[in-house]
Amino acid sequence: MVIQQYVASVDQGTASSRCIVFDHAARVVSVSQKEHHHIFPRPGWVEHDPLELLNNVQTVVRNALEYAQLEARDIAALGITNQRETTVLWDRETGEPAYNAVNWQDMRTDHLVRELGGEVGQNRFRDLCGLPLATYFSGPKIRWLLDHVDGLSERAESGDLLFGTIDSWLIWKLTGRHVTDPTNASRTMLMNLRTLEWDDELLDAMGVPRAMLPEICSSAEVYGEATGSLEGVPVAAALGDQSAALIGQTCFERGEGKCTYGTGSFLLLNTGDAPVQSANGLLTTVAYKLGSRPAAYALEGSIANTGALVQWFRDNVGLISTAPEIETLALTVEDNGGCYFVPAFAGLFAPHWRDDARGVITGLTGYITKGHLARAVLEATAWQTREVLEAMNSDAKVRLEILRVDGGMTANNLLMQFLADVLDVPVVRPLVAETPSLGAAYAAGLAVNFWPDLETLRGHWHRAAEWRPKMDPALRAKGYRKWQKAVQRALDWVDEDDDD
Amino acid sequence: MKSIQSIERAAAILTLLSGPARRMGVVEIAGELDLAKATAHGILRTLTQVGFVEQDPESSKYQLGAALLHIGSSYLDGNELRTRALNWSDSLASRTNEAVRIGTLHDGQVLVVHHVFRPDDTRQVLEVGALLPAHASALGKMLLAHHSYAAAECIKAGLPRYTPKTIVDAAELRRELEETRDRGWAVDLEELVSDEAAYAAPIKDRRGDTVGAIGIAGPAERLCVKGKTRSDLAASVREAARSISRELGALPG
Numbered sequence: 001m002v003i004q005q006y007v008a009s010v011d012q013g014t015a016s017s018r019c020i021v022f023d024h025a026a027r028v029v030s031v032s033q034k035e036h037h038h039i040f041p042r043p044g045w046v047e048h049d050p051l052e053l054l055n056n057v058q059t060v061v062r063n064a065l066e067y068a069q070l071e072a073r074d075i076a077a078l079g080i081t082n083q084r085e086t087t088v089l090w091d092r093e094t095g096e097p098a099y100n101a102v103n104w105q106d107m108r109t110d111h112l113v114r115e116l117g118g119e120v121g122q123n124r125f126r127d128l129c130g131l132p133l134a135t136y137f138s139g140p141k142i143r144w145l146l147d148h149v150d151g152l153s154e155r156a157e158s159g160d161l162l163f164g165t166i167d168s169w170l171i172w173k174l175t176g177r178h179v180t181d182p183t184n185a186s187r188t189m190l191m192n193l194r195t196l197e198w199d200d201e202l203l204d205a206m207g208v209p210r211a212m213l214p215e216i217c218s219s220a221e222v223y224g225e226a227t228g229s230l231e232g233v234p235v236a237a238a239l240g241d242q243s244a245a246l247i248g249q250t251c252f253e254r255g256e257g258k259c260t261y262g263t264g265s266f267l268l269l270n271t272g273d274a275p276v277q278s279a280n281g282l283l284t285t286v287a288y289k290l291g292s293r294p295a296a297y298a299l300e301g302s303i304a305n306t307g308a309l310v311q312w313f314r315d316n317v318g319l320i321s322t323a324p325e326i327e328t329l330a331l332t333v334e335d336n337g338g339c340y341f342v343p344a345f346a347g348l349f350a351p352h353w354r355d356d357a358r359g360v361i362t363g364l365t366g367y368i369t370k371g372h373l374a375r376a377v378l379e380a381t382a383w384q385t386r387e388v389l390e391a392m393n394s395d396a397k398v399r400l401e402i403l404r405v406d407g408g409m410t411a412n413n414l415l416m417q418f419l420a421d422v423l424d425v426p427v428v429r430p431l432v433a434e435t436p437s438l439g440a441a442y443a444a445g446l447a448v449n450f451w452p453d454l455e456t457l458r459g460h461w462h463r464a465a466e467w468r469p470k471m472d473p474a475l476r477a478k479g480y481r482k483w484q485k486a487v488q489r490a491l492d493w494v495d496e497d498d499d500d
Numbered sequence: 501m502k503s504i505q506s507i508e509r510a511a512a513i514l515t516l517l518s519g520p521a522r523r524m525g526v527v528e529i530a531g532e533l534d535l536a537k538a539t540a541h542g543i544l545r546t547l548t549q550v551g552f553v554e555q556d557p558e559s560s561k562y563q564l565g566a567a568l569l570h571i572g573s574s575y576l577d578g579n580e581l582r583t584r585a586l587n588w589s590d591s592l593a594s595r596t597n598e599a600v601r602i603g604t605l606h607d608g609q610v611l612v613v614h615h616v617f618r619p620d621d622t623r624q625v626l627e628v629g630a631l632l633p634a635h636a637s638a639l640g641k642m643l644l645a646h647h648s649y650a651a652a653e654c655i656k657a658g659l660p661r662y663t664p665k666t667i668v669d670a671a672e673l674r675r676e677l678e679e680t681r682d683r684g685w686a687v688d689l690e691e692l693v694s695d696e697a698a699y700a701a702p703i704k705d706r707r708g709d710t711v712g713a714i715g716i717a718g719p720a721e722r723l724c725v726k727g728k729t730r731s732d733l734a735a736s737v738r739e740a741a742r743s744i745s746r747e748l749g750a751l752p753g
Binding site: 020025026027028029031322323324325326327328408410411412413431432433434462463464465466467 | 580582588591615
């Protein structure tokens, strides 16, 4: 009998799909990554081709195995982590997608969510599902598709049409089972946060037929065996990317938290086995549910536009040719020159939740150069983190003493140092920056006893870099004041007739 | 000042070929720039001879040549290198349990563009931006081994001594660099700091140019056995360098 030495994990993200193979000591053995297309049919709409996502996942899995000269039989389990909320509908019989995947950033449900809020407003369902009504979440996206695409409504009622977030779509294609996990289900606005079951009141309100929904399993159990290049490998974890990152950072205790810096950025704080309602505009979400153990909950602060802002600066402004060059450009100047950039391209997330906001660049003078703009772009990420962290400290009644960070932007030293400076806490990067992948591997590994317990996983966490605050407190206070003034200038920009 | 017409025309052709069309026939080029066909042909022939332009043998169309691409230099943004190397440098740190650094040549010294702490959770300080002497560090010797011009400059500038083992003799350094290049990895045995050792291997881009070096450093008692290098550590460093090179598009080998 072969003793398997490796766990594979797939991270199907907003920008790309990635497969990483980890060994027993949680070291990266092999990586393969592939970007996919974004489809923009109209302003504010963002879609992917579900089949392209699936093909890319299969490609990166095959490549990752090949790079490490491994075969399916060397892999103990596969974990899946994914961009959350992105919505796929497909035919139960043919497996054909009924429509493109509607991305979490897509704003077509703008009017719909306002309608759903009615008299009560955006917090109408907050007690049940932990979320405010906003365009990101899957439930309203399903409703929109059923209303606007011919024939879907009937097929949904009859059970011919299936819904899934990306985890469900991939697992269904890999194993034939229609399942999801509570972390993904908690982003649909259709799941009751306490029972972890689909909630009739929410289904009624959104008009989503129960027949199209996947079964909610735990985040770490064997859902089935894979086909394709992973033939026979147990598919044993499904986690939304942020939950996976929390596990990858081994934030298993109440009061432990992390921030992942990617396209958007997400600060999650483990609040233990009970959901905490936020008074400051944060989301309440399921952190993870590992097998038969009780679920852990988290408070989440999301920042819409961080890495995406750098990409925008690269692609739409064209002052840099690769994202990392922003650091080089920013280092051509000493400071931001008084320039602040509030990247409210699609409104502001936590703690403001203002969809009437749009981006502004303030403090412009004749002195400002492209270097100052690059600084302002990077600093926007840090200031937004500070807003979210303050909200979180207040809701959870604990002060985060150290910020564990991960994600691609942690390669940006200037940003990480500035983050430590404006938060006034040490910022620490662990040895594996790809924590969503690691977290999904951990969950899958726990499910098949590749790793025995959480303590073992904790032992793998090591500090790879640390940035300590060194900014003059007066400068910090002034910068934050200016940032808050800049935010005020971004609000109340959108008018009723802007869609016309 | 009067400009030289044929150089102006050559520049216009190169600019044209760097545009969206990429490959163009001589008639097309002549038409686009309002030149006689014979004139365009003459300039293209000269540009082909110096390698700035290549002619596709099948279609007879012209495109920018490899020599021109090399003139753009093997410059790779250090921040870009760090970003692309992140996973592999982490992996190297956890495999060897030593601190990892990535360096590039900068005015005859080694600029540290990335640093991963030794994964033992002791207090360490991030050294990104620090400069190391090229002739006395493994990273530096690896880089000099592949950049003969920089090596000559370094020797010309003088080879200061840091420890009794620092190589301060020009001929000896040249021999060491040659050996390093042949071996494919560099080693520093207490040449920069007494009781400390380091290994390094080259990071190459898709053209095969050495754009940086990755290495580990730590106490000689851990990194050496009885004063001799450890081939397992050198192999891990080389493996990481190869993975990053592959990430940058270098061909395996």
